Structures are given as C-alpha cells and as structure tokens.
Amino acid sequence: MLRALTLALALCLCLPAAQLRAQTSTDLQTVLQRHADEVVNPGRRSVDVVITDLVAAGLPDTATFLERWADKGVYQRSTDGLFYYATRSGDEFTITDISTGEPAGSAPAAEMTEIRPNGGVRRVLATALVQFQLSDPDIARRIAALDAISRSPAADQVEPLRLSIANEPDPALKQRKERLAGMLAASFADTPAERIAAIENLSGALDVDVRAVMNLILTSSADVAPTLPEGANIARTLTPGDDISEAEAYARLVVANLAPEAASNDAIKAVLTDNIIDGRVGGVPVGQLNTTQARATAYAALTAAGTVPPLVTDESRAAAIAQHVFFEQYAEPDPAITDAARTALTEIEGRVSRYQVLDLGLDALSLASIYFLAAIGLAITFGVMGVINMAHGEFIMMGAYTGYVVQLFIPDYTLSLVVALPLAFAVTFAAGVAMERLIIRHLYHRPLETLLATFGISIALQQLAKNVFGTQARPLTSPGWLDGAWVINDVVQIANIRIAIFFLALLFLALILFVLKRTRLGLEVRAVTQNPGMAASMGINPDRINMLTFGLGSGIAGIAGVAIGLYAKVTSEMGADYIVQSFMTVVVGGVGNVWGTLAGASLIGGLQKGIEFFNPSNTLAAQTYMILFIILFIQFRPKGIVALKGRAAGD
Known part of the structure; x- marks a missing residue:
C-alpha cells in the first residue's frame, strides 16, 4: 500500500498544470467526507487510503492540509460533520474553511472535536508531506523537504525525488536532488544492478554524506560459529591473538552460549561453601581450604561427582577457541553490493x-x-x-x-x-x-x-x-x-x-x-x-x-x-x-x-x-x-x- 501511495504521489507531482486544474473540480472537503471515518480515527493503514485519494484529486491545498493534520490542527464540527482548521479563543473556536482557506466564523467548543493522529500516522503524513514539498513553488519548502529526507532516508522517497528533479528550476538545488537521489538509490534501489550503478556514480564524490552511505552499506557485526555460515556475506575472518585477543575471543564464545563462563575466585569460594557436608568439601576438610591448591582439589572432586561444572582452564579455553571461527559479517547480504561500496569508499578516501x-x-x-x-x-x-x-x-x-x-x-x-x-x-x-x-x-x-x-x-x-x-x-x-x-x-x-x-x-x-x-x-x-x-x-x-x-x-x-x-x-x-x-x-x-x-x-x-x-x-x-x-x-x-x-x- 505504501509503495502504491508513493507512486501516486510521484505521478501527481509530475502532472502538467492543465491536468491539475482539471482535477480540482472536487474540493478538499468533498474528498475528506468520503473518508470521514478514516480522517477522524486514522491508522497507519487506513491513512494511506485517504492520502492516495487526495493525491489522485490533485488539489493544490493538499500539502497544507497534511501539515495541519499532522500538527493536530484539524477539527470536525459535530453539527454538520465538516472538517475545519480551528483556533481556540476562550469557549469558542475561530474556524477556517478547509477548502478555500477563508474564515468560516466561529463555533462553540462543545461542537468541535480535535483530530489527533498517533505517532505512526504522523510519520506517514510527514513522509507524504515531504514528497509534496519536493515540487513546492516555494524554494524554502523544497530545501526543507530535502533536509528532511537527508535526516531520515527511506525507500519510498526514491521515486518521488527522482521525478521532481526534471522540473527543478534552481541549478544548485537540482544538483543536490540528483546527489541525494543517488544516495537513496545506493541504499534502496529495487535491483542489485541499480544499487551498484548508483554506488559507482557516487565514487567520484567527496562529501561526508556519501561516505556515510558507503559506511552504512558496509556495516558489519562480529560473530562466531563452529564454521563459516553458508551464504553469509563475510567481511573478514578474525584470528585470535592477532586480530582480537584470546580473552576477547573467549568472551564472544560465552556471549554466544558456545562456551561456559570462567568462574571467578569468589564464585569458586561460594560453590565450595554451598557444598560443605559434615565439615568437608569433596572429601577435603574445611580447615585445609586455606590454599589455592586445596580449593582446586575440592572443586575437582565436586566436578568428578557431577555436582558442579568443570572449571575453565587455559587448555579448555584454547581448545574452545580453536574449535570455532571468528568473523565479521556484513548486514548487506549481497557481496556484489558490498564489493562495489568498498571499492567506491577506498577510492573516495584516497581522493579525500x-x-x-x-x-x-x-x-x-x-x-x-x-x-x-x-x-x-x-x-x-x-x-x-x-x-x-x-x-x-x-x-x-x-x-x-x-x-x-x-x-x-x-x-x-x-x-x-x-x-x-x-x-x-x-x-x-x-x-x-x-x-x-x-x-x-x-x-x-x-x-x-x-x-x-x-x-x-x-x-x-x-x-x-x-x-x-x-x-x-x-x-x-x-x-x-x-x-x-x-x-x-x-x-x-x-x-x-x-x-x-x-x-x-x-x-x-x-x-x-x-x-x-x-x-x-x-x-x-x-x-x-x-x-x-x-x-x-x-x-x-x-x-x-x-x-x-x-x-x-x-x-x-x-x-x-x-x-x-x-x-x-x-x-x-x-x-x-x-x-x-x-x-x-x-x-x-x-x-x-x-x-x-x-x-x-x-x-x-x-x-x-x-x-x-x-x-x-x-x-x-x-x-x-x-x-x-x-x-x-x-x-x-x-x-x-x-x-x-x-x-x-x-x-
């Protein structure tokens, strides 16, 4: 549904002016009345239907409505069920016609119900609003839209941004749109070929935003397994003792539940205390547990009896490390994309x-x-x-x-x-x-x-x-x-x-x-x-x-x-x-x-x-x-x- 909404917005932004004028025979109030229930109680899915219909109507004041809707500035009057922009003044609201923007008098506060979209709906409205603003006649709004996309890039912004480039009158802003569209395509294009092409086109850039996109594609996480997982996009394998310390390697095994945690001296003493029977622990008198060797003997006896797990020794730690592979795995599953990003980033960093x-x-x-x-x-x-x-x-x-x-x-x-x-x-x-x-x-x-x-x-x-x-x-x-x-x-x-x-x-x-x-x-x-x-x-x-x-x-x-x-x-x-x-x-x-x-x-x-x-x-x-x-x-x-x-x- 969200993809369909994006396509509809993109088509609307590219319609000639004559077509837009032909579609404005239906005013904003009429469209909203067709979806009154969805407007009053919007949800993340139901709001898409309203926005799609608004886009199809091609109304010039749609962007203003979406902005006021997201800011909780839209009200419904109970006497006629119509929607208004309203400002409270004492016990009354000063209301504005939602279609014409003209003053519509006042209404008692008891008759007005504020439309309150939740956070998820407001995010959808913000996305739709940004896409409208990409072709707004006011250059400040277009710049604000690009800033918003830069802060929160998403896949549904690629196509509207691309389609707004052709009609952009400002050369500097057009160049910025092209660069931003390339960065979005590198991360969110539909096919690997499109993403790789976008990455290669960005390899000639120097700005921090492009490097951030490449680093995001090359994001990796540390992992450990008995063998390298098949089909995984491995960034690199790590050698304990060289790339990471043996202590860190064993700690990763413990976190992954692939090895027992080494017991501290305090933990060993607590175990021995819990297993005192008739003044002895594992056959060793309590009075003799004042040396490390005696405590180790008692603990070994408890281990042989199956009472406690065995201690982690240097030998067992080394054996556990040797039986596993330590590696870093890319979050991006396609190796061709990460290879292209790594090549582009290397070229960019060299030039920088x-x-x-x-x-x-x-x-x-x-x-x-x-x-x-x-x-x-x-x-x-x-x-x-x-x-x-x-x-x-x-x-x-x-x-x-x-x-x-x-x-x-x-x-x-x-x-x-x-x-x-x-x-x-x-x-x-x-x-x-x-x-x-x-x-x-x-x-x-x-x-x-x-x-x-x-x-x-x-x-x-x-x-x-x-x-x-x-x-x-x-x-x-x-x-x-x-x-x-x-x-x-x-x-x-x-x-x-x-x-x-x-x-x-x-x-x-x-x-x-x-x-x-x-x-x-x-x-x-x-x-x-x-x-x-x-x-x-x-x-x-x-x-x-x-x-x-x-x-x-x-x-x-x-x-x-x-x-x-x-x-x-x-x-x-x-x-x-x-x-x-x-x-x-x-x-x-x-x-x-x-x-x-x-x-x-x-x-x-x-x-x-x-x-x-x-x-x-x-x-x-x-x-x-x-x-x-x-x-x-x-x-x-x-x-x-x-x-x-x-x-x-x-x-």
Missing part, C-alpha cells in the same frame, strides 16, 4: 586524503603569510640594528587599533581599509622613530638593557591601549567582498580574508625587495648592515639609517596589524600572540634577510599546521613541539636557513 594534504598546504601557506607580515619588520630592525625589540608586537596592536579608529569615521569598509593601511604605517613609523630617538639610541651594543627597556615599553603600551580602548575586543570589520571562502570542494577551502593576506604578503615582499635593491635608502641600509664603519667613511650616516630602519620596521608591523586584525581579535594583548612566532621566524630564517624571513615563516607555518593536523585538540602542545623542534634546528644551523652576513658575521 590527497585533498586534505592540499588543504593543509593552503592553511600552512596562509599561516606563513601572516607570520611573514608580522616578522618582516622585526627582521629588518634586528638585522640592521641588532636590537631585540620586545615591543614589536605592540606596534602590530597599534596598527590594528588604527584600523578600528578609521572605521569609526569611515563606515565604508573598503574605503576605510584603503585609508587604514597607509595611516597605520604612518602612525607606527612615527612611534618607532620616537622610540628609537628617545630610548633605543642610548642602548646600542647593550642587548640586555635593550631587551628590558623594550619589554617595559611593551607593557606600558598595552596598559595605554587598555586605558583608551578598554579591555574588550574591538571589531575590525573586513569588506563584504572578503566574506566567505574559496571552496574548491568539500575538503579544500580557504577563507577569502586569508587569501587577501597572502597577496598582501607577496606585495610587501616585492615592495621591500624593491626598496632594498633599487633605492638609495636600500643601498645605504645594506651598506650599514654589512659594514657600518666602512659605510660611515663613505659619507653614510649610520645613526640616521638606524632611525629610518627602525621606523620602517615599525611601520610594516602596523600594516601587519591591520591585516591580522581583519580576522583576529583586536585587543591590547594581541601583539603578545605574535611576538614569539615573529622572533622564531626571524631566528630560524636568518636575521636581517628578507628571503630568510620568508623561509622561516614558511617552515614555522608548515610545521605548526602539520603538528596541529596530528594533534588537533591541543594547540598548546603543538606550539610546544614546534618550539622544541626550532631549538634543535638552531643547534645544527645557528645562523638560520639563510645565513646572515655583515655585522653579525663581524661580531
């Missing part, structure tokens, strides 16, 4: 693994670009001046807050970003120059004092930010065109904001290389880096170069702060989240070298993502392992990937 490597690589590249932006300013400062600037993270924080302030005055996020980037550079450049002129210049060649001073400055800048902006995170909103992600497939995707940061890192790489290689400032910076004494004798002012270099490094940190703030929280402590990674990037890559910083950022970004992939639940452990690796790396290559030349070499 390859794409996971690509996705991990993109994540590592994205993280490396962030670390490069955060560290490049520090690399220039440290390389040219030899200053360990612990306040570098606070320049990143200043840049992020500059972007936030700009957005307070310029609500257009794209324009505010265009303004914020150069302004953040200017603000942090000025702050860096001021810091170098006021403090750093007096501490050259005194690394410990420099470290302590810059650390104190970082604390002061954090507190200043808290006083001005508060302790709560402030929003730095990215433009709308940076929302969402670039989705390659169900496995590989990367956020648009991270792509933008990657291209920003490339832009700065090119810009810094241009400044260092093609401008007078870059020439002077390289000269001071390699040999400050010789550079001074050639007319270059090292003091001025140090000031500009420190300002340049600080300005780049400000721009990095704007970029990082677009996806990370903007707080007074945000710089502390990147200062450690920045120093590691500079040290590992090679101090004062742009290419070394790029190499260090790539190594640390890839290493961190790789560790997180194997230990995703503990990011702190991932950072700890990364630091240990870097410590070992520096032991073998203390000058970094790209060895520093010039001042550091001379020093």
Whole structure:
C-alpha cells in the first residue's frame, strides 16, 4: 500500500498544470467526507487510503492540509460533520474553511472535536508531506523537504525525488536532488544492478554524506560459529591473538552460549561453601581450604561427582577457541553490493586524503603569510640594528587599533581599509622613530638593557591601549567582498580574508625587495648592515639609517596589524600572540634577510599546521613541539636557513 501511495504521489507531482486544474473540480472537503471515518480515527493503514485519494484529486491545498493534520490542527464540527482548521479563543473556536482557506466564523467548543493522529500516522503524513514539498513553488519548502529526507532516508522517497528533479528550476538545488537521489538509490534501489550503478556514480564524490552511505552499506557485526555460515556475506575472518585477543575471543564464545563462563575466585569460594557436608568439601576438610591448591582439589572432586561444572582452564579455553571461527559479517547480504561500496569508499578516501594534504598546504601557506607580515619588520630592525625589540608586537596592536579608529569615521569598509593601511604605517613609523630617538639610541651594543627597556615599553603600551580602548575586543570589520571562502570542494577551502593576506604578503615582499635593491635608502641600509664603519667613511650616516630602519620596521608591523586584525581579535594583548612566532621566524630564517624571513615563516607555518593536523585538540602542545623542534634546528644551523652576513658575521 505504501509503495502504491508513493507512486501516486510521484505521478501527481509530475502532472502538467492543465491536468491539475482539471482535477480540482472536487474540493478538499468533498474528498475528506468520503473518508470521514478514516480522517477522524486514522491508522497507519487506513491513512494511506485517504492520502492516495487526495493525491489522485490533485488539489493544490493538499500539502497544507497534511501539515495541519499532522500538527493536530484539524477539527470536525459535530453539527454538520465538516472538517475545519480551528483556533481556540476562550469557549469558542475561530474556524477556517478547509477548502478555500477563508474564515468560516466561529463555533462553540462543545461542537468541535480535535483530530489527533498517533505517532505512526504522523510519520506517514510527514513522509507524504515531504514528497509534496519536493515540487513546492516555494524554494524554502523544497530545501526543507530535502533536509528532511537527508535526516531520515527511506525507500519510498526514491521515486518521488527522482521525478521532481526534471522540473527543478534552481541549478544548485537540482544538483543536490540528483546527489541525494543517488544516495537513496545506493541504499534502496529495487535491483542489485541499480544499487551498484548508483554506488559507482557516487565514487567520484567527496562529501561526508556519501561516505556515510558507503559506511552504512558496509556495516558489519562480529560473530562466531563452529564454521563459516553458508551464504553469509563475510567481511573478514578474525584470528585470535592477532586480530582480537584470546580473552576477547573467549568472551564472544560465552556471549554466544558456545562456551561456559570462567568462574571467578569468589564464585569458586561460594560453590565450595554451598557444598560443605559434615565439615568437608569433596572429601577435603574445611580447615585445609586455606590454599589455592586445596580449593582446586575440592572443586575437582565436586566436578568428578557431577555436582558442579568443570572449571575453565587455559587448555579448555584454547581448545574452545580453536574449535570455532571468528568473523565479521556484513548486514548487506549481497557481496556484489558490498564489493562495489568498498571499492567506491577506498577510492573516495584516497581522493579525500590527497585533498586534505592540499588543504593543509593552503592553511600552512596562509599561516606563513601572516607570520611573514608580522616578522618582516622585526627582521629588518634586528638585522640592521641588532636590537631585540620586545615591543614589536605592540606596534602590530597599534596598527590594528588604527584600523578600528578609521572605521569609526569611515563606515565604508573598503574605503576605510584603503585609508587604514597607509595611516597605520604612518602612525607606527612615527612611534618607532620616537622610540628609537628617545630610548633605543642610548642602548646600542647593550642587548640586555635593550631587551628590558623594550619589554617595559611593551607593557606600558598595552596598559595605554587598555586605558583608551578598554579591555574588550574591538571589531575590525573586513569588506563584504572578503566574506566567505574559496571552496574548491568539500575538503579544500580557504577563507577569502586569508587569501587577501597572502597577496598582501607577496606585495610587501616585492615592495621591500624593491626598496632594498633599487633605492638609495636600500643601498645605504645594506651598506650599514654589512659594514657600518666602512659605510660611515663613505659619507653614510649610520645613526640616521638606524632611525629610518627602525621606523620602517615599525611601520610594516602596523600594516601587519591591520591585516591580522581583519580576522583576529583586536585587543591590547594581541601583539603578545605574535611576538614569539615573529622572533622564531626571524631566528630560524636568518636575521636581517628578507628571503630568510620568508623561509622561516614558511617552515614555522608548515610545521605548526602539520603538528596541529596530528594533534588537533591541543594547540598548546603543538606550539610546544614546534618550539622544541626550532631549538634543535638552531643547534645544527645557528645562523638560520639563510645565513646572515655583515655585522653579525663581524661580531
């Protein structure tokens, strides 16, 4: 009956509009009156008759009625026996004509009887309603119907879903229907050939739902028997000692009632206690049962007399295991179907693994670009001046807050970003120059004092930010065109904001290389880096170069702060989240070298993502392992990937 109902629904959904209009000469009330008893007291079988007749009538308001019926919103009035939609208001019901949807006045509560279908009937109504909704003009209803099928797939949904595909106007929804129809066919198609064909068609997919369907087909259960059962679809045989432990194997025998349960020491003592006769148990005096050997002798005597079952010994356990076969059996009886599903799942999982490597690589590249932006300013400062600037993270924080302030005055996020980037550079450049002129210049060649001073400055800048902006995170909103992600497939995707940061890192790489290689400032910076004494004798002012270099490094940190703030929280402590990674990037890559910083950022970004992939639940452990690796790396290559030349070499 349910299959006939499904076919009738499918045919109804595919009828042309002209045919539907021709069938609506009979209204909904008339159809319901023909089955009044079934509507008032529906059962799982009788409700099929009502639904089949409703489908055959082709009434446009049938879906609404089924929905209200399932929600207990249908009433029968005793005076005329007609059905209505009704809402209670005090001692009366406001009623609505069930055929037209127009108000039909009111009726006393005593005249109205609520139709209450039970849980089984409501499930049938829900199935029928979903099939109606598959071709509903409202796309939201069609999406809801597909969601309902995905949550509770059933065999009777295959044909209606297939027939609704041809008339689906939305391309994305049509593709989803085709995929869902394929998954249903893989599980519920009528013939093995159809199921195998559906499984093979799904082998090119990557989504989790398809893998779930394959795993469901390949569901197996553990079993044990004296011999392998004939005709069973065996997933694999298990060897005790290799695939499963001998203890687990014997436990399965006990559960299957194929071997006796081993008696515990307490159980043995209880048996011996129950069989004390004249102060003896099995001929052994009770006073002598204080040793394991004596208790075993007494129990053996009881066993020989047939009083208790024999104990399970290591020999009997091994013999019982050897006399049986342990195996896993597929729930699906057809081997051809499970073979096809296993082949498809292997192919899918292999493809997923390859794409996971690509996705991990993109994540590592994205993280490396962030670390490069955060560290490049520090690399220039440290390389040219030899200053360990612990306040570098606070320049990143200043840049992020500059972007936030700009957005307070310029609500257009794209324009505010265009303004914020150069302004953040200017603000942090000025702050860096001021810091170098006021403090750093007096501490050259005194690394410990420099470290302590810059650390104190970082604390002061954090507190200043808290006083001005508060302790709560402030929003730095990215433009709308940076929302969402670039989705390659169900496995590989990367956020648009991270792509933008990657291209920003490339832009700065090119810009810094241009400044260092093609401008007078870059020439002077390289000269001071390699040999400050010789550079001074050639007319270059090292003091001025140090000031500009420190300002340049600080300005780049400000721009990095704007970029990082677009996806990370903007707080007074945000710089502390990147200062450690920045120093590691500079040290590992090679101090004062742009290419070394790029190499260090790539190594640390890839290493961190790789560790997180194997230990995703503990990011702190991932950072700890990364630091240990870097410590070992520096032991073998203390000058970094790209060895520093010039001042550091001379020093």
